[in-house]
Structure formats: structure tokens, C-alpha cells
Amino acid sequence: MPRHTALPPTLAPRLIGREAAAAYCAVSASFFDTLVDKGLMPAPKLIGDKRRAWDVRALDLAIDRLPVDGEATQADDTWADVDSHAA
Template structure:
């Protein structure tokens, strides 16, 4: 049998659960209207934005094909506009990646 305190706690928990997350616990993306995408995105969102896995995104950042993150206190945040520019500069299928050729002296010999 439940005590009055246990019943009260369950009742309050159910009320808060029905309200969703309190404003201070909502994801930032949930705060913005859908017509206004966030300017800064986390690593996983940045990877998804350009259509690759997070591990491949790390490689793209390391080799310079994707921009490094901005640092906001302890957080790493990628600028969506810089991601757009980096994505636009990637070679199209069948194009030669001149950036890779400059960093790889053996690339010309393989052709």
C-alpha cells in the first residue's frame, strides 16, 4: 500500500512528465523555430548535416576538408556556414581532389 507521500511524489512526477522537459532542460534545437536552423552545431549534427558518419567527419576535419570547430567554453561547435563552404569546395564525383594531391606527393604517380 502506498503512503500519502509516495502517492504525492508519483502524482507530481506524472504532472511534470506530461509537461515535457522544463525550459532549462530542452535541447536548443527545440527552442528555435523550424524556419531558423541553429548556426552552431555539435559534432554529430555537423556530420549528419554533411551526410557522413561522425568518425568520417573527424577524418575530414583532421585532413582539412571540413573546418575545425569553434570553442565556446568547453564545447566544440561547428559553424553551419563554414560547413556549407567546405562542403561546396569538395570535389564532385569524378573530379580530381587537388587538395589531396598537394598533400600527397605520391598521388601524381598513381595516375
């Protein structure tokens, strides 16, 4: 990832490229592409006509939503019976 000399060393870039986004998520670039295609990771932001970059904040939110190993991943049906009463 190229270092932007205009940024102070303590300020990380908000938008990062594909390779950096994959590394940020601890996966390969090709697997990161799969996660994006499946909607588990966000789509990139467009900068101009062709440049794409990922927002680190959006990556953080997507990472927070990933399942935790060993936890049940079934849907929460707490409110499933709210509309079940006959009128």
C-alpha cells in the same frame, strides 16, 4: 540534436554539435573527424572552455570545395608561367 525552444521553428541554429555536423555532411561522426583532421572540413568553434560546435556556413563552404565525382582534381596551372620569363 536538442531543439532549442527559444528559437522559432523556422530558424535553424547557426552552430551545431559534432553528431549534427557529421549528419549535415552525410557521413558518420568518426569519418567527419577524419575530414576535420585532413582539413577538408573546418575545425570547430570554441564556446567557453570546453564546448565545441561547427558553424553551418563554414561547413557549406567546405562542402562546396569538395571534389565532384568524375571531375579532374588536378591543380589549375593557368598562371604557372607568369614568373618564368628571365629578367
